[in-house]
Amino acid sequence: xxxxxxxxxxxxxxxxxxxxxxxxxxxxxxxxxxxxxxxxxxxxxxxxxxxxxxxxxxxxxxxxxxxxxxxxxxxxxxxxxxxxxxxxxxx
Numbered sequence: 887x888x889x890x891x892x893x894x895x896x897x898x899x900x901x902x903x904x905x906x907x908x909x910x911x912x913x914x915x916x917x918x919x920x921x922x923x924x925x926x927x928x929x930x931x932x933x934x935x936x937x938x939x940x941x942x943x944x945x946x947x948x949x950x951x952x953x954x955x956x957x958x959x960x961x962x963x964x965x966x967x968x969x970x971x972x973x974x975x976x977x
Contacts, residue, residue, distance in 0.1 A: 889911065890908075892911060893907045893908040893911050894907070896910065896911060918936060921936075922936060922937075922938050922963055925938050930968070931968065932968045932969065932970035932971070933967075933968050933970065933971050934965055934966055934967040934968045934971055935965070935966045935968070936963060936964070936965055937963070937964050937965075937966070938961055938962070938963060938964075939961070939962050939963070939964045940959065940960075940961055940962075941959060941960050941961070941962055942959050943956065943957065943958055943959045944956075944957050945957070
């Protein structure tokens with residue numbers, strides 16, 4: 887499912903126009919992004935938690951040459967699914 891498909895499903899279930907649903911979806915995604923930028927976690931009870939994680943620098947390997955390569959430290963986003971989501975995926 888892509889973003890327009892999700893917006894259309896929201897519009898149908900919430901009795902909104904597709905434009906309104908798209909604005910709501912964009913607002914939710916923007917708020918999640920801003921919270922993660924501030925290093926806050928976002929918890930949607932039953933669905934899951936988005937958190938920012940730090941990856942330390944490490945040594946990798948260039949697959950073409952086999953030479954060691956240094957991979958610099960970076961931040962990434964992790965998602966931990968909630969119980970309801972886990973149970974709905976694994977009936």
